[in-house]
Amino acid sequence: MIFTTAGEKGGSGRSTIAEHFTVWLSKQGFDVLLIDADEQGTASDFTAWREQTLDGNVGYTLVQLVGANLRKQVETMKSKYDHIVIDTGGRDTTSQRAALFASDVAIIPIQPRSHDIWTLAKFTEILEEIQATRATPLIAYTFLNRADITSADNRESAEALSAIEQMTFIDCPVKNRKAYPNSGSAGLTVFEMGEKADLKAINEITELFKRISHVNINVTA
Structure with a gap:
C-alpha cells in the first residue's frame, strides 16, 4: 500500500510519524x-543520521x-x-497533491490546539478535490499527535476531529513524550532504544500503526 503523511499545518509531527511508520x-x-517529498528534507536528514548510527x-x-x-x-516504483x-x-504543494493522488491512505496528524484544528477546513477541501478525480476513494485517517499527557484540549480536539466526515478519526493519541x-536525534525510533525504551511511547504508537495498516503484530523494544 501507499501511505502519505499530509496536512496544512507545520509542526504537527508528520515526519516523525512517517519515519516511525516506515521503521515499524x-x-x-x-x-x-x-x-x-518535503523540500525541507527532514526524512532525509533522519535517514542520514540513521546510516551513521546503524553503519548504513x-x-x-x-x-x-x-x-x-x-x-x-x-x-513506476510501487510494484517493487x-x-x-x-x-x-x-x-498545499504540488508534491503533496501528487502524493495524495498516488496513495491508498492519507495520514493526517493534528496537534490538539484550536488553530491546528482550523487548518483542517482547507485540507478537507483539498481531499474533496482529490477524491473527485480518483477511481477509488482515498482513505484518510486523522489522530492527535504531540498531545499533552493530560489536558482538556485532547478531549475537545478529539470531538472536533471525529465530527469531520471526510476523515476517519483514530482515537489513539500519540503523546508529547521525550522519547521521540x-x-x-540518533536516527532511531522509540522501538530501537533498548534498555532506554519508553514502553508507553512504544505501545501507543504501535496501536496507532496497527489501526492505520491493519497489521496485528506486536513490536518489542
Whole structure:
C-alpha cells in the first residue's frame, strides 16, 4: 500500500510519524520505500543520521522526490515494494497533491490546539478535490499527535476531529513524550532504544500503526 503523511499545518509531527511508520513496517518484515517529498528534507536528514548510527543498515530504501512528476514515479516504483510511505510538507504543494493522488491512505496528524484544528477546513477541501478525480476513494485517517499527557484540549480536539466526515478519526493519541526527540536525534525510533525504551511511547504508537495498516503484530523494544 501507499501511505502519505499530509496536512496544512507545520509542526504537527508528520515526519516523525512517517519515519516511525516506515521503521515499524520494516520490522514486520516488509520491504519499504520511504519517499521524502518535503523540500525541507527532514526524512532525509533522519535517514542520514540513521546510516551513521546503524553503519548504513537503515532497514528501508529512501528516495527524494518533489513536484508533479512524483505521482508518475510512484506508479513506476510501487510494484517493487510491499509498502511506500511518503512524507510531505505542511502546506498545499504540488508534491503533496501528487502524493495524495498516488496513495491508498492519507495520514493526517493534528496537534490538539484550536488553530491546528482550523487548518483542517482547507485540507478537507483539498481531499474533496482529490477524491473527485480518483477511481477509488482515498482513505484518510486523522489522530492527535504531540498531545499533552493530560489536558482538556485532547478531549475537545478529539470531538472536533471525529465530527469531520471526510476523515476517519483514530482515537489513539500519540503523546508529547521525550522519547521521540531523544531517539530521533540518533536516527532511531522509540522501538530501537533498548534498555532506554519508553514502553508507553512504544505501545501507543504501535496501536496507532496497527489501526492505520491493519497489521496485528506486536513490536518489542
